[in-house]
Amino acid sequence: MNPCTLCPRACKVYRSKGEIGFCCIADMPVVSSVGPHFGEERELVGWGGSGTIFFAGCNLGCVFCQNFDISHHCRGQQVTIERLAQSMLELQKYGCSNINFVTPTHVIPAITAAIESAKKKGLALPTVYNTGGYDSVETLKLLEGYVDIYMPDMKYSESTVAEELSNATDYPQVNHEAVKEMHRQVGDLQVEKSVATRGLLVRHLVLPNQMAGSFKVIDFLADEVSIKTSVNIMDQYRPCYKASLHTKINRRPTIEEFESVRNYALSKGLNVLG
Numbered sequence: 001m002n003p004c005t006l007c008p009r010a011c012k013v014y015r016s017k018g019e020i021g022f023c024c025i026a027d028m029p030v031v032s033s034v035g036p037h038f039g040e041e042r043e044l045v046g047w048g049g050s051g052t053i054f055f056a057g058c059n060l061g062c063v064f065c066q067n068f069d070i071s072h073h074c075r076g077q078q079v080t081i082e083r084l085a086q087s088m089l090e091l092q093k094y095g096c097s098n099i100n101f102v103t104p105t106h107v108i109p110a111i112t113a114a115i116e117s118a119k120k121k122g123l124a125l126p127t128v129y130n131t132g133g134y135d136s137v138e139t140l141k142l143l144e145g146y147v148d149i150y151m152p153d154m155k156y157s158e159s160t161v162a163e164e165l166s167n168a169t170d171y172p173q174v175n176h177e178a179v180k181e182m183h184r185q186v187g188d189l190q191v192e193k194s195v196a197t198r199g200l201l202v203r204h205l206v207l208p209n210q211m212a213g214s215f216k217v218i219d220f221l222a223d224e225v226s227i228k229t230s231v232n233i234m235d236q237y238r239p240c241y242k243a244s245l246h247t248k249i250n251r252r253p254t255i256e257e258f259e260s261v262r263n264y265a266l267s268k269g270l271n272v273l274g
């Protein structure tokens, strides 16, 4: 983090001196909310909900962000490592099925330190790394042994689209390498008594006009990761934030657009959730 090369942006700012890079967060994490969440995948929710910790800031600049007040305007409260560890223990006490770190890429050092502290005090739940998928392999290697479930987005197949919609030209290439590394660490998704315990769970949001390059995403998972990959093909895209300024994504995807992607994933033999 000093200079910061935690993620592929490599801003090289000195975050412990208070300098801020693309993600807009200095050295201490900023948390926007903590609590059980029942809107995640069934395999994560279980009976007590997924114990989400939402981090403010983000290393992507998606023009259609649904959480732009948190991710782009960085709304939240700065927390210490000990406070973060305490939050995990409180979520466990509440009965949550896991600890779900949402948008964690830019605060990995704080997360690993807090997990260590919480484990010493009895944390036993699986941890979920819930990321936009713009993660460097080098940094992901630091998470080995700390993360049980990787849940990356695979947003785009084409760099021109990634540049236009998320300000990240190299997203497809970076994302492919990241997903391979995640799968190397934890393998295919394992579910016990209907609740995920370990493995890779990929999220893919279908965009209108095939802007997400969905068929190539599915081909990559089936051909280069694992035919048993668990994938959630998501239909909830709606034009938020600045999406209305981009003509190809200023509407919801049609049912036909969504079904064609889902059916293709099923035809390839992937484990399509939902």
Ligand code: SF4
Binding pocket: 004, 005, 006, 007, 008, 009, 010, 011, 012, 013, 020, 021, 022, 023, 024, 058, 059, 105, 106, 107
């Ligand atoms: S984590 Fe933030 S400051 Fe560091 S390289 Fe990524 S965007 Fe830049």
